[in-house]
Amino acid sequence: RDGKPSSQAENAVDGTKGYGHVHVTSDLDVMQWYHVAHWLPFTKPCYAIVQFEITGPMVGRMQVVEPDNDQTFDATVHVCIVLEVNAAATITCVVVDVLANIEYDNDDDNLDHVMTHNVRTRLRFAQAFQPNTPTTIRCTNLEPSTRYAYTFEGIANRDDRQGVFHTPDAQLNAINIVAVSTNFPQDRVTSSPNLWEALHTRLQVPWHGIDVVAHVGGQAPMQSAANECLGWLQSQPKKRSYCDDMTMWKERVRTRFQQEYRVVWNTPFLRTVLSHTSQLMVLTAADVASFFGRSKASLVKEGRSEEDVALMQLVVACAKDVAALYYGALGWRNDGDAPLDGERAKTGGKYVYP
Structure with missing residues (x-):
């Protein structure tokens, strides 16, 4: 700034420089502009910046997990979601039951009560990412036959990186x-x-x-x-x-x-x-x-x-x-x-x- 180098920035704005990135879709109907930032060292943590070229999310395998014989819980579903980012960061995938009216976090003190009563409506799964490497976020303890929406905390353009999926039935036979x-x-x-x-x-x-x-x-x-x-x-x-x-x-x-x-x-x-x-x-x-x-x-x-x-x-x-x-x-x-x-x-x- 002002032609003077800065050894340590005070905040994210002071510690940022970057370049513009234009993306035009193949049908020429959509043009989007992104500011791709380059972070200089500063005293506060920064989020990973996800460029348009980075891949994901992609929904992978959905696995119905049967309960153990000595448990009374119902079957649950584990879902793999893949994302690739261009910077090392810890990113949280937030999964929400789109039809539920009550929200609970899976780090809540009452999680046992929530799971027992099948009210797992909002779950958060944190995962460490390395740059330019597809990484799997494993979303566990989801309800069968449920429609979920998901988004990510820790990326700049989270509105463009979200999705919806429905989990299989616990008695799926086709x-x-x-x-x-x-x-x-x-x-x-x-x-x-x-x-x-x-x-x-x-x-x-x-x-x-x-x-x-x-x-x-x-x-x-x-x-x-x-x-x-x-x-x-x-x-x-x-x-x-x-x-x-x-x-x-x-x-x-x-x-x-x-x-x-x-x-x-x-x-x-x-x-x-x-x-x-x-x-x-x-x-x-x-x-x-x-x-x-x-x-x-x-x-x-x-x-x-x-x-x-x-x-x-x-x-x-x-x-x-x-x-x-x-x-x-x-x-x-x-x-x-x-x-x-x-x-x-x-x-x-x-x-x-x-």
């Missing part, structure tokens, strides 16, 4: 699944019908009847990003073995793949789909590159050099790592619950996506 694959919303033609827009419209209706959206490949157009990464790796100086720089290269390639997911999943109506019902995602060849799954011998036979083949394998490995990072955060696979056998035993307990 589910309705909608499967999507290689349907890129950012490339849609506005004059033709689009599945994502139809899902968006359907999910605006309370008790819409869609239990799970299964993404079976092609969540984002990864082929162009993979080609870019391969070209960039091939252009790097060859003074040293590529192994010397592998850690740095992998980080940059993973970041490039993360950008593709962020762009697609932040399309406004798709963001609504992700935040309003349970999502299940499966990795396929469409999520990596055209050379996915091809053997080294076949690539060499086509004239690829040994170094190019190694770089291709690096790109594919990074694409699979990023996919597993996002898909795994949805909570469908729990490495700690299953015995180490088969392929998991070879990887130290980690699931390997096909």
